[in-house]
Amino acid sequence: MKSLTVVKFGGSLTKNLKAQDKFLKELAGISRRRRFILVHGGGLEINAMLEKFSVASKFVNGLRYTDADTLSVVELALSGKVNRVLTTGLIKNGANAVGISGKDGKSVICKQVKELGFVGEPVKVNKKLAEVLLEAGFLPVIASIAQDAKGDVMNINADTLASSIASAFKAEKLIFLTDVPGVFDKNKKTIKEIKIGAVGALIKSEVITGGMIPKIKGCVSSVKKGVKEVWIADGASGIKNVKGTVIKR
Numbered sequence: 001m002k003s004l005t006v007v008k009f010g011g012s013l014t015k016n017l018k019a020q021d022k023f024l025k026e027l028a029g030i031s032r033r034r035r036f037i038l039v040h041g042g043g044l045e046i047n048a049m050l051e052k053f054s055v056a057s058k059f060v061n062g063l064r065y066t067d068a069d070t071l072s073v074v075e076l077a078l079s080g081k082v083n084r085v086l087t088t089g090l091i092k093n094g095a096n097a098v099g100i101s102g103k104d105g106k107s108v109i110c111k112q113v114k115e116l117g118f119v120g121e122p123v124k125v126n127k128k129l130a131e132v133l134l135e136a137g138f139l140p141v142i143a144s145i146a147q148d149a150k151g152d153v154m155n156i157n158a159d160t161l162a163s164s165i166a167s168a169f170k171a172e173k174l175i176f177l178t179d180v181p182g183v184f185d186k187n188k189k190t191i192k193e194i195k196i197g198a199v200g201a202l203i204k205s206e207v208i209t210g211g212m213i214p215k216i217k218g219c220v221s222s223v224k225k226g227v228k229e230v231w232i233a234d235g236a237s238g239i240k241n242v243k244g245t246v247i248k249r
């Protein structure tokens with residue numbers, strides 16, 4: 001298969017409409033010449049919808065517990081809203097985008113992380129559907145929802161999902177676009193390059209926290225599995241002139 005770039009668009013960027021529009025325009029333009037899979041999260045939209053539907057969240061060690069009501073809202077926010085908005089914007093800008101989730105075509109099979117309720121970790125990526133779409137010139141846009149082997153629906157961390165997909169496809173490039181200009185050091189200065197061996201210490205010393213943890217872990221995993229170029233990058237700069245932190249072996 002021709003070279004492929006996997007881009008994860010952070011849900012954190014949905015608040016920045018200027019960055020979002022610029023990104024969709026850019027991606028729509030280059031997706032006509034090169035292959036992309038777009039994976040997205042939707043943290044902000046999930047929070048907003050939970051509030052709108054008055055679904056109270058329970059937290060376990062600072063992480064949201066996803067019960068059945070929460071899961072319905074999570075899926076609505078990811079597949080019903082963020083996925084639609086991104087796919088619509090890409091089509092508007094001339095791309096052949098197709099919005100799916102990890103459920104479709106059993107693209108991603110996950111395993112439940114029981115402590116967190118209906119939350120799963122990807123255990124298998126079935127490339128078939130995305131390959132068929134790419135071969136036919138479509139741009140797959142994948143929401144971070146999947147089913148487990150029994151068919152139960154789970155919320156998946158979108159960073160972990162993007163990394164699993166990039167690894168399964170042996171993608172040339174994996175870019176995490178987010179709401180910060182890369183990974184900050186302890187003085188809030190963007191680190192230009194991080195070697196995978198240095199990641200453990202950055203997490204242990206709490207320089208890397210919260211939503212940056214699954215992202216950097218996804219980077220390490222994909223670098224180890226042979227993805228050549230891996231970035232945590234500034235969503236406002238986009239994908240043509242990627243600016244941020246490069247993660248290397």
Ligand SMILES: Nc1ncnc2c1ncn2[C@@H]1O[C@H](COP(=O)(O)OP(=O)(O)OP(=O)(O)O)[C@@H](O)[C@H]1O
Binds near residue numbers: 011159179209
């Ligand atoms: N060392 C660090 N450098 C930069 N950001 C960090 C660091 N440690 C923690 N963060 C936090 O990580 C956040 C990015 O992750 P977050 O999960 O919030 O966004 P996202 O992954 O882009 O969106 P979503 O999860 O909705 O897809 C930053 O806004 C910042 O608050």
Ligand SMILES: [Mg+2]
Binds near residue numbers: 010041
């Ligand atoms: Mg995140």
